[in-house]
Amino acid sequence: MADCPRRIFAEPLPTVAAPRVRRTRRLAEAQRAIALSAGGNPGARLSTRLAMPVSGDTLLRLIRAVPVVPAPPPQIVGIDDWAWRRGKRYGTIIVDLERNRPIDLLPDRQADTVAAWLKAHPGVEIVARDRAGAYADGVRQGAPSATQVADRWHLLHNVTDTLREVLTGHHRDLRAAAKLAVAPLGKTEQDPHLLLSDEVSSPPTRREQRSAALHAARHARHDEVVALKTRGWSQTRIAETLHLDRKTVRVWLRSGQPPAWRQPAKGSRLDPFLDHLQQRWDDGCHNAAQLCREIKSLGFTGQRTLVRDWARPLRQAVGSAASMALASWPAPSRRRAAWLVIADEHEVDPTEQAFVSALIARSPELARTITVARAFRAMVRGQRAGELDNWLLTADGTPLAGFANGLKSDLAAVRAALSLPWSTGPVEGQISRLKTIKRMMNGRGGFDLLRHRVLEAA
Secondary structure (H helix, E strand, O other): OOOOOOOOOOOOOOOOOOOOOOOHHHHHHHHHHHHHHHHOOHHHHHHHHHHOOOOOOHHHHHHHHHHOOOOOOOOOOEEEEEEOOOOOOEEEEEEEEEOEEEEEEEEOHHHHHHHHHHHOOOOOOOOEEEHHHHHHHHHHHHOOEEEEOOOOOHHHHHHHHHHHHHHHHHHHHHHHHHHHOOHHHHOOOOOOOHOOOOOOOOOHHHHHHHHHHHHHHHHHHHHHHHHHOOOOOOOOHHHHHHHHOOHHHEEEEEEEEOOOOOOOOOOOOOOHHHHHHHHHOOOOOOHHHHHHHHOOOOOOOOOOHHHHHHHHHHHHHHHHHHHOOOOOOOOOOOOHHHOOOOOOOOOOOHHHHHHHHHHHHHHHHHHHHHHHHHHHHHEEEOHHHHHHHHHHHHHHOOOOHHHHHHHHHHHHHHHHHHOOOOOOOOHHHHHHHHHHHHHHHOOOOHHHHHHHHHHOOO
16 A cells, blocks of 8 residues: 555565564474474474574474364274373373374363363264273263273283282292292202212313323324224334334234223322311311412422312312202292283293292182183183173182172273273373473473474374
8 A cells, every 4th residue: 555654675475484484484394393303402403403503492482383283083092191290290192093193182180171072072982991980980971972991901900910919918828839839950969979970060170181182192093093904004014104113003903992091090199188178178168279278387298289179079069059059939029920820821931830830739719819810811812701791700709809899890891892902002102102202301391392292293
């Protein structure tokens, strides 16, 4: 208009750059994508390296400037909580199980908040959740016609927790079963003479190594003599060729093997001091140098290697005895034992299998409880909903009766878990991703910023 005081010298290009903005839309979109992926300060460092310098605060403003695009109306969702601050403050994540992507974050885990969200999304037909009462109430209030599905992993976790409490009164049985689990390993008596037998192989000394090398060379020369004789050579020619005495060749060929050349046993310089050494060893002195100094004061004139060679098999026997004494399997914790008794055979090692067998054999009452718990695990993993009613009747007369009553209070959701394929497994994966993003923010971002990054970068 002619009366407008504002004058411009360039034609505005709204598709390229917004009014009064010093960056193009294309640059803003690129920087916002970096911010959604990396965050504020890390995104600023990355943008600078990419020749798009910008501050971290500006990147966060770019994230908040654009509202979150609503997800398509979901029909099957999974709900679970996540810790903003463990034990203090929790939020709720809602995941579209058909598309496997988060569709919203809620600031708390109250039933009213969940109910309000479900009322705003009336198309939800199936809700997979854990066994928390708040979520069950929220779904009943917000989507009374929706089918609730209890998570199967939480069902198995709950029965394991119940077994852990049952095992609280069986500490003695747990310890006894742990000892019986390694009983086959301790059948050998810890006898010093047995430990000094051939079962405890000691490394050869240098003297024994030299003797073995000489015997090997002598046997190799003997094989050469036999080979040449087989080719028709005379004993004289063999002796001249191999630089041996002719009588030696004749003796070897007659006997069929070289002589052992074993010298008659000679007394050792240690012999007069063996009683003293054995007494000191029994007293607990296992230091060869100390023992050598003691017998030198008594007149010993040999080298310390003689004492060391004498002490070697005894020291190995002591080590073997200690190893056998320590060859025990520590009793597992109640949580670990609760998992072992219902685990499949291929999931545990032979010692753990022996422990479970011994535990069942010691306590008939505990054996019945374990049998019922195993039947529940097989029913859940096989999703055999038709067996649920019979299992509840069977569990009534066992220590699992309290757990069974809890299932009855949420029976429809439990039955759906055994007949439908949905679970909160994908939700747990999205929670892990949420935790990673939250840690990258170093606790400085608010709920709105976290919601943008989790939902838009999915």
